[in-house]
Amino acid sequence: MPRRELVAGEDLYKYFTRGGVLGKKLLRAVDGVSVTLARGESLGLVGESGSGKSTLGRLLLRLLEPTRGRVVFDGVEITSLPESRLRRLRRRMQLIPQDPYASFNPLLPLGEQLAEPLLVHGLAESEAAARRRVVEALEEAGLSPGDEFYRRRPHQLSGGQLQRAAIIRAFLLEPDFVVADEPTSSLDVSVRAGILRMIRDYKEKRGGALLFITHDLATARLVSDRIAVMYLGKIVEEGPASRVLGAPFHPYTAALLTAIPRLRRRRPRLRVELRGDIPDPSQVPAGCRLHPRCPYATELCRSREPPLRELAPGHRAACHYPLGPQAGGAMEDSGAQPK
Amino acid sequence: MTAVAETVLRVEGLTVHYYTLRGIVRAVEDAWLEAGSGELVALVGESGSGKSTLGLALLNLVPPPGRVVRGSVYVGSTDILSLRGEKLRQARGSLVSIVFQDPFTTLDPVRRIGDQIEEVLVEHGVQREEARARAREVLEEVGLPRSVAERYPHQLSGGQRQRVSIAAAIALWPSVLVADEPTTALDVVVQKQIMDLIDGLRRSHGMAVVLVTHDIALAAERADRLAVMYAGQIVEQGPAGEVVARPLHPYTRMLLASVPDIDSDRWPEPIPGQPPDLRAPPPGCRFHPRCPEAVEKCRREEPPLTLLPGGRAVKCWLHAGRE
Amino acid sequence: MQTPRPGRLAARLASPLLARLSASSLAKAGALLLAVIVAASLLAPLISPYSPVEPSGPPLQPPSLRHPLGTDRLGRDVFTRILYGGRIVLWVVALSVALSAAVGVPLGLVSGYLGGRLDRILSMVMDAVYAFPSLVLAIALAAVLGPRPENAAVAIAVVYVPTYFRMVRGQVLQVKASPFVESLRALGLPTGRILRRHVLPHIIQTVMVVFSLSAADAVLTEAALSYFGLAVTPPTPDWGFDLYNAKGFALQYPWLIAAPGAAITLLALSLALIGEGLGETARQGG
Numbered sequence: 001m002p003r004r005e006l007v008a009g010e011d012l013y014k015y016f017t018r019g020g021v022l023g024k025k026l027l028r029a030v031d032g033v034s035v036t037l038a039r040g041e042s043l044g045l046v047g048e049s050g051s052g053k054s055t056l057g058r059l060l061l062r063l064l065e066p067t068r069g070r071v072v073f074d075g076v077e078i079t080s081l082p083e084s085r086l087r088r089l090r091r092r093m094q095l096i097p098q099d100p101y102a103s104f105n106p107l108l109p110l111g112e113q114l115a116e117p118l119l120v121h122g123l124a125e126s127e128a129a130a131r132r133r134v135v136e137a138l139e140e141a142g143l144s145p146g147d148e149f150y151r152r153r154p155h156q157l158s159g160g161q162l163q164r165a166a167i168i169r170a171f172l173l174e175p176d177f178v179v180a181d182e183p184t185s186s187l188d189v190s191v192r193a194g195i196l197r198m199i200r201d202y203k204e205k206r207g208g209a210l211l212f213i214t215h216d217l218a219t220a221r222l223v224s225d226r227i228a229v230m231y232l233g234k235i236v237e238e239g240p241a242s243r244v245l246g247a248p249f250h251p252y253t254a255a256l257l258t259a260i261p262r263l264r265r266r267r268p269r270l271r272v273e274l275r276g277d278i279p280d281p282s283q284v285p286a287g288c289r290l291h292p293r294c295p296y297a298t299e300l301c302r303s304r305e306p307p308l309r310e311l312a313p314g315h316r317a318a319c320h321y322p323l324g325p326q327a328g329g330a331m332e333d334s335g336a337q338p339k
Numbered sequence: 340m341t342a343v344a345e346t347v348l349r350v351e352g353l354t355v356h357y358y359t360l361r362g363i364v365r366a367v368e369d370a371w372l373e374a375g376s377g378e379l380v381a382l383v384g385e386s387g388s389g390k391s392t393l394g395l396a397l398l399n400l401v402p403p404p405g406r407v408v409r410g411s412v413y414v415g416s417t418d419i420l421s422l423r424g425e426k427l428r429q430a431r432g433s434l435v436s437i438v439f440q441d442p443f444t445t446l447d448p449v450r451r452i453g454d455q456i457e458e459v460l461v462e463h464g465v466q467r468e469e470a471r472a473r474a475r476e477v478l479e480e481v482g483l484p485r486s487v488a489e490r491y492p493h494q495l496s497g498g499q500r501q502r503v504s505i506a507a508a509i510a511l512w513p514s515v516l517v518a519d520e521p522t523t524a525l526d527v528v529v530q531k532q533i534m535d536l537i538d539g540l541r542r543s544h545g546m547a548v549v550l551v552t553h554d555i556a557l558a559a560e561r562a563d564r565l566a567v568m569y570a571g572q573i574v575e576q577g578p579a580g581e582v583v584a585r586p587l588h589p590y591t592r593m594l595l596a597s598v599p600d601i602d603s604d605r606w607p608e609p610i611p612g613q614p615p616d617l618r619a620p621p622p623g624c625r626f627h628p629r630c631p632e633a634v635e636k637c638r639r640e641e642p643p644l645t646l647l648p649g650g651r652a653v654k655c656w657l658h659a660g661r662e
Numbered sequence: 663m664q665t666p667r668p669g670r671l672a673a674r675l676a677s678p679l680l681a682r683l684s685a686s687s688l689a690k691a692g693a694l695l696l697a698v699i700v701a702a703s704l705l706a707p708l709i710s711p712y713s714p715v716e717p718s719g720p721p722l723q724p725p726s727l728r729h730p731l732g733t734d735r736l737g738r739d740v741f742t743r744i745l746y747g748g749r750i751v752l753w754v755v756a757l758s759v760a761l762s763a764a765v766g767v768p769l770g771l772v773s774g775y776l777g778g779r780l781d782r783i784l785s786m787v788m789d790a791v792y793a794f795p796s797l798v799l800a801i802a803l804a805a806v807l808g809p810r811p812e813n814a815a816v817a818i819a820v821v822y823v824p825t826y827f828r829m830v831r832g833q834v835l836q837v838k839a840s841p842f843v844e845s846l847r848a849l850g851l852p853t854g855r856i857l858r859r860h861v862l863p864h865i866i867q868t869v870m871v872v873f874s875l876s877a878a879d880a881v882l883t884e885a886a887l888s889y890f891g892l893a894v895t896p897p898t899p900d901w902g903f904d905l906y907n908a909k910g911f912a913l914q915y916p917w918l919i920a921a922p923g924a925a926i927t928l929l930a931l932s933l934a935l936i937g938e939g940l941g942e943t944a945r946q947g948g
Contacts, residue, residue, distance in 0.1 A: 048526040048527065048528075049526060061848060063844060063847060063848055083853070084852075086850075087850045087851075087852060088850065089850075090847075090848065090849065090850030091850050094848060094849070095844075095845065095848040097841055097844070097845055098841075099841060102840060102841040102842055103841045103842050103844070103845040104842060104845070105842060105860050105863075105864075107863050107864065108859075108860075108863075116849075116851065116859075117849040117850065117851065120849075120850065120851055120852070120855070121850060158613060166845075169849070173849070173850075188385050188386055188553075189385055189553055189554075189555070189594070189597060189598060190385060190593070190594065190597045190609060190610035191609060191610075192597070192607070192609075193597045193598075193599075193606070193607035193608055193609040194609035196599075196606075196607065197606065197609070215526075215527070216599070217601055218598075218599040218600060218601035219599050221599070221601055221604075222599055222604075222606060222607075245601070255528050256527060256528065257601075258531070259527045259528045259530065259531035260527055260556075260601060261530075261554060261556040261557040261559070261560045261561070262556060262559075262560060262600070262601065262602060263555070263556045263559050263560075263583060263595070263598070263600050263602075264559075264583075264600070264602060265559065265560055265580075266602055273531075274528050276496070276498070277496035277497060277498040277499065277526075277529055278496075278526055278529075
């Protein structure tokens with residue numbers, strides 16, 4: 001029977017050392033994160049700069065090796081698997097990168113770059129067969145005539161078109177797990193919608209798991225079943241999308257919801273304002289990472305790091321004084337308010 | 340705001356072209372805009388719409404090979420575009436100022452913050468002693484401790500640097516502040532801080548703000564008036580709430596529909612096609628190739644600017660002749 | 663597993679290069695000059711009736727209709743010696759550059775991409791060789807190996823291997839960190855394929871520029887080696903050696919140094935022009 005859990009990161013840490021003239025700095029990009037994705041599930045990984053979300057995505061794809069912790073894919077531990085053994089598994093886990101222009105070889109025709117992985121993984125019987133598949137896929141995605149787009153160089157396509165090609169390239173291999181790393185942030189506003197739809201459609205058709213990395217909560221809401229919010233290398237809240245956005249437990253999530261500009265000028269009932277800026281990731285505050293900015297911080301918050309605990313079914317948060325249900329939306333709260 | 344605000348900014352028929360080796364790029368075509376004291380007017384458009392060029396033109400800062408071909412920019416009773424040399428230099432900073440997306444554009448990395456703001460004041464004729472005091476004062480006004488004056492730009496966070504840019508821009512209390520994507524490079528919580536700051540400053544000092552942005556939600560939330568730009572033209576203008584609730588121009592409608600809204604489950608709709616090449620814009624209405632409601636007239640003739648009650652204006656054949 | 667046939671790959675690489683070449687007037691000028699020099703050397707017997715090693719007239723004659731560049735100390739026609747001398751110089755330079763590239767480029771590719779201990783060791787070795795003053799090293803090596811053109815070529819090759827290594831390694835490090843290589847890894851493409859099909863074409867343009875510029879440099883190094891008699895034995899014609907022989911006579915018989923000097927300069931110039939021209943179009947993102 002196929003495992004329900006497809007991808008699992010267990011207690012992952014990824015530290016980088018940045019050598020400087022005045023001494024090395026330790027960058028704790030991912031600082032103790034456990035996350036799982038089930039088959040067919042869509043997880044939105046939300047965070048701002050320095051949150052570690054991109055690094056976490058790459059750890060799960062084993063494009064980076066964790067400093068500590070395990071990565072398991074479909075029951076196989078891939079944490080320290082040598083590249084040669086990993087290669088074949090890679091067909092089943094793909095990446096849609098942020099900047100399409102940077103992720104294609106500018107010198108080769110687009111079609112060849114889409115066909116190459118098919119040939120390498122033995123998914124096509126011949127070059128001609130691979131070519132036919134690619135042309136078909138291009139047509140289906142609206143890049144028509146497929147023959148012509150096959151021949152073009154990447155820089156001859158618009159950002160939106162090229163990102164479509166990147167999506168095709170990932171899904172042609174029929175992966176079980178796809179990581180989309182901010183796939184729309186380098187695109188024009190009116191083009192983003194098309195890319196989101198395409199990812200949604202392909203994911204539905206394929207039935208695979210999707211890790212959607214973004215800094216935009218509104219986008220995360222659309223594409224995710226579950227949402228995990230990251231801050232300075234740790235997950236601070238995780239749960240079903242509607243709960244996390246509708247009734248968040250963590251002040252950071254609530255602050256994000258308060259801050260995003262809204263078309264209809266509506267604001268959540270509980271408005272949480274944070275002070276200051278995100279600290280440098282090489283200088284993570286002690287205790288709860290949010291404490292220097294959090295309006296509810298107490299001595300406990302400054303000294304002890306809160307664990308990620310389940311506060312409602314399937315909904316976890318890491319806070320000593322989790323918020324009540326009024327934080328996100330409709331209902332009045334009867335829970336205790338800190339300070 | 341119930342009182343009628345005094346108009347501090349009047350843009351009339353502003354046209355800016357770039358004379359490049361590959362042809363004349365008609366970046367801004369016949370723009371008309373107004374802002375009252377303390378008002379925030381948002382200039383919304385995608386990349387290539389001409390909004391940044393328009394913003395720069397308000398200070399006569401369009402870089403070569405760009406040139407203002409026609410039009411005037413009145414700040415109070417002074418036409419910025421008619422000023423030259425010393426007078427223009429004086430006007431910038433004291434009448435109209437600008438804040439950019441990347442604060443490093445404005446800040447010198449090897450000089451202290453306090454010195455840089457002082458410099459701006461001294462250049463405009465303020466005595467050295469007074470300038471020093473004023474520099475520290477204005478840092479407080481933007482929410483920074485006075486001690487920041489002794490620091491260097493790289494010692495500050497992104498949000499703090501942007502506050503410093505704002506401080507330098509408002510030190511002389513200009514009547515108009517142009518903010519060109521001031522928060523795009525910042526995290527969303529800091530974005531709100533900066534926008535709150537700008538709101539506070541404009542209300543307390545009656546300063547008009549022209550916010551140039553591609554983020555229509557941001558514009559919808561903060562602006563008193565909203566002007567939508569497409570292919571170098573302002574296609575729709577009006578009170579922000581009105582324009583968002585009842586958009587008149589098809590592009591405005593489609594733009595609003597193309598952004599995800601966190602308050603709803605609605606899936607955003609992409610706008611098919613591409614913006615035109617501004618060296619050879621299509622005949623007639625510049626939006627017609629992508630417009631689902633285009634008729635024969637749209638393809639042949641450029642629509643006039645139609646003024647409608649409620650302070651609204653739209654450039655579209657569907658609404659022409661209704662005034 | 664299919665790969666483009668070598669012929670197609672070479673063609674694919676060559677055409678953008680040719681495009682680059684023709685895009686730059688500098689490169690075209692250099693290529694033309696080089697072509698003239700090469701042609702002149704190869705067609706020497708057809709151009710000059712004289713022998714480069716046998717006397718063909720009275721010694722130390724100034725340029726005249728019979729001897730366009732005069733004659734040397736032993737009565738040999740200078741022009742003929744220049745023509746034949748070109749063959750030696752071209753041979754040594756071509757051989758040395760080919761050897762340097764053949765060793766330096768693959769090592770740079772592998773070292774840069776794989777990193778780790780291999781990279782550290784190789785880099786140290788290369789840096790050590792690079793730190794040596796090139797002329798001193800070449801002279802020392804050539805002296806040890808003996809005065810033959812092939813040995814001179816090897817000596818020069820050793821001197822330039824670190825140049826190729828470092829340039830290629832630097833480029834590979836840059837490309838390796840780029841998102842596009844990450845995408846290739848994510849797609850599960852094998853390392854060899856990534857290097858060969860994606861990384862190499864990227865850096866080939868830089869390699870070509872280095873190629874030409876180091877060839878220009880090699881011309882000068884060869885001239886120095888032959889000046890000290892380390893490249894050929896008399897009576898073989900060689901530009902640098904002829905310079906040396908003309909030492910005492912320079913003031914009274916200036917054509918004896920002008921001719922080989924000009925020849926060396928022109929050849930180095932032609933190669934440098936090609937290199938600059940290629941580099942120019944590369945910078946413009948051609």
